[in-house]
Every structure is written in C-alpha cells, then in structure tokens.
Amino acid sequence: MADKYDAVIVGAGTAGLSAALAFGRAMRRVLVLDGGPPRNAPAEHAHNLFTRDGVAPDELLRLGKRDLEKYETVEVWEDVATAASGSDGDFTVTLSGGDSALARKVIIASGQTDVMPDMPGFAEAWGRGIYHCPFCHGWEVRDRPLAVYASGNMVMFRVNLIRNWSRDLIAITDGTEAPEEDRKKLDALGVPLYESPISAIESDTEEQKLTRIVLEDGTEIEREGLFTNPPQRQSSELAETLGCATVYMEMMQAHAISADPGTRETIVKGVFVAGDAGKIMQSLANAVASGAAVGAFVTHDLAADDVAAELASLTEKQA
Numbered sequence: 233m234a235d236k237y238d239a240v241i242v243g244a245g246t247a248g249l250s251a252a253l254a255f256g257r258a259m260r261r262v263l264v265l266d267g268g269p270p271r272n273a274p275a276e277h278a279h280n281l282f283t284r285d286g287v288a289p290d291e292l293l294r295l296g297k298r299d300l301e302k303y304e305t306v307e308v309w310e311d312v313a314t315a316a317s318g319s320d321g322d323f324t325v326t327l328s329g330g331d332s333a334l335a336r337k338v339i340i341a342s343g344q345t346d347v348m349p350d351m352p353g354f355a356e357a358w359g360r361g362i363y364h365c366p367f368c369h370g371w372e373v374r375d376r377p378l379a380v381y382a383s384g385n386m387v388m389f390r391v392n393l394i395r396n397w398s399r400d401l402i403a404i405t406d407g408t409e410a411p412e413e414d415r416k417k418l419d420a421l422g423v424p425l426y427e428s429p430i431s432a433i434e435s436d437t438e439e440q441k442l443t444r445i446v447l448e449d450g451t452e453i454e455r456e457g458l459f460t461n462p463p464q465r466q467s468s469e470l471a472e473t474l475g476c477a478t479v480y481m482e483m484m485q486a487h488a489i490s491a492d493p494g495t496r497e498t499i500v501k502g503v504f505v506a507g508d509a510g511k512i513m514q515s516l517a518n519a520v521a522s523g524a525a526v527g528a529f530v531t532h533d534l535a536a537d538d539v540a541a542e543l544a545s546l547t548e549k550q551a
C-alpha cells in the first residue's frame with residue numbers, strides 16, 4: 233500500500249489499544265496489527281486493574297476495541313507483523329500475507345511470551361493454579377496452601393512477597409541451593425525448603441487449583457497454588473530486526489526492549505515500545521499507562537515534524 237500511516241502499532245493487547253486511543257483522539261492515522269491472544273489469555277479473569285477488577289481478558293480487549301470504533305483514523309487489522317525495516321519517518325512493516333504497511337513511526341506493543349517448562353501438568357495449570365504475579369491472582373488464593381518455585385538465590389526473595397498472601401507456604405528450588413543465610417531465615421519463619429526440582433504438577437482443572445506437586449526426588453506435596461516466573465521471550469522479532477537494544481531483567485527472566493523511560497523511544501529513532509515488551513513492571517495497568525504515554529509522545533513528535541515541514545515549505549514559497 234502506497235499510503236503512509238502516522239504509526240503502525242504491532243500488537244492489539246492492552247498496550248497497543250491504549251496507544252491507539254491516544255492516536256485516535258489526536259486524529260492520527262494509525263494501523264493496529266492484532267496478531268492473536270494476549271499474554272494473560274490462559275487466565276479466566278484479570279485483576280488489579282482500576283474499574284475492571286475481575287474482567288475476562290478477551291472482554292477487556294473487546295471493550296478496548298469498541299472504544300476505538302468512533303475514531304475514524306484508527307484501523308485494526310487481524311494480521312501479524314513478520315518484519316520491519318527503514319528509518320524514522322519511513323518504515324515498512326511486512327505482514328504475514330506478504331503485504332506491507334508504510335509508516336512514519338513503529339510502536340512495538342507485541343508483549344512477551346511465557347516459555348512453558350517441559351514439565352507435565354505445568355502448561356495446563358498456567359494462570360489456573362500456577363501464577364507469576366500475586367497482585368493479579370494472590371487474593372483468590374489467600375491463606376491457602378501455597379508454594380514458591382525459584383532458583384536457590386531467588387527463593388527467599390519470592391517467599392518474602394508471597395508470605396503476604398499466605399503463611400501456609402513452602403519453598404522449592406530448581407535444584408540449586410539456597411544461600412545458608414536464607415535457609416536460616418526460612419527455618420525461623422517455618423517455611424519448609426525443598427531443593428529438588430519439580431518433576432510434575434497435578435491440578436483440578438475444573439476448580440482451577442493445584443492438587444499435588446511432585447518433586448524429582450519422589451516427594452509429593454499437596455498444594456493449591458504455585459507462584460513462579462518461567463522465562464519469557466519477546467513475542468515478536470521486530471525489536472531484533474529493527475536493531476533495538478534489550479536489557480535482561482533477572483527477576484522476570486526476560487529480555488526487555490530498552491527505551492527512554494519517559495518517551496519510550498528505543499535506541500532506533502522513530503521506534504517506540506509499549507507494554508510488557510519494554511522495561512516496565514509487567515501488568516495491565518502499566519501497559520495502559522505506557523501505551524498512553526507512547527501515543528502522546530509520538531503524536532508530539534509527529535506534530536512537531538509537521539510544523540517543521542510546513543515552515544520549510546512557507547520559507548521555500550517566500551524565497
């Protein structure tokens with residue numbers, strides 16, 4: 233297509249739709265690419281989101297898209313961006329069918345994908361008994377028998393937080409040893425420590441809770457919930473193909489796209505990041521906020537470029 237969009241937003245999750253709203257209200261012509269389900273799709277409900285506590289993940293995005301309907305300059309296409317190239321003011325985003333879209337700016341809002349460990353029962357219980365975030369799902373399992381699973385050097389850090397939701401807590405490491413100091417703390421707090429990796433998870437899918445955790449050494453422990461952070465990978469390869477830098481966040485086991493903390497512009501001029509794909513506290517509320525910020529800052533850049541072009545053309549005419 234020859235027509236150039238002000239911006240192509242890759243990803244129609246919370247961050248992408250939030251950015252699109254700001255662009256729509258600024259009458260900016262943007263294309264939002266909706267490549268499929270959001271990261272929290274495995275969970276039945278989303279929590280800790282102002283005015284929407286308990287909303288179903290697909291309902292949240294349906295509401296987000298409905299809000300965009302009245303803004304004629306916003307298009308949402310069900311398509312996947314496979315590559316992007318170019319430079320500020322002149323990007324080409326390639327779509328899955330081979331078509332491409334031209335844009336002055338690119339917004340990467342494609343999120344992160346949680347990499348499921350090769351462990352029987354884990355993927356089935358992800359978001360339904362196994363959780364990464366207590367602010368999202370902790371209240372639902374408050375005071376229930378819970379476990380944390382982390383490397384030996386991170387396990388105390390996790391216990392500190394999850395103990396806020398339940399004192400009936402055990403700690404399991406992936407086979408690596410917890411530091412002596414942390415062992416003493418766990419012992420004093422009455423948190424049993426297991427240092428054999430988990431080999432399988434058993435759960436009640438209807439009740440959406442775990443029933444048993446089985447360790448490699450054969451130990452079986454009855455628990456209703458497990459908090460752990462599996463590694464993440466960027467859901468799209470756009471950051472890599474465009475040359476954006478990433479930073480490794482050990483706590484999340486994720487490579488986040490580096491960006492200016494204010495404007496969210498990456499090291500590649502004209503390429504911005506919103507939501508989980510960048511370095512933020514990963515949550516829906518923060519995805520909303522970073523999307524809105526990107527929409528505003530990019531609009532500011534576009535408007536300033538338009539003014540500069542207008543002034544240049546006026547000067548040319550006068551000369």
Ligand SMILES: Cc1cc2nc3c(=O)[nH]c(=O)nc-3n(C[C@H](O)[C@H](O)[C@H](O)COP(=O)(O)OP(=O)(O)OC[C@H]3O[C@@H](n4cnc5c(N)ncnc54)[C@H](O)[C@@H]3O)c2cc1C
Binds near residue numbers: 244269273275358506
């Ligand atoms: C199981 C689970 C439950 C969670 N529950 C909560 C909760 O209750 N409350 C909370 O605040 N947070 C929760 N989170 C975190 C929350 O899901 C994320 O912080 C949030 O989804 C980030 O929004 P996003 O728009 O950045 O990414 P996403 O929501 O993942 O959206 C990115 C979108 O981009 C699309 N996409 C990817 N690649 C491409 C491409 N190449 N082209 C086009 N589109 C593409 C994806 O399909 C997706 O739709 C949960 C996470 C998980 C894993």
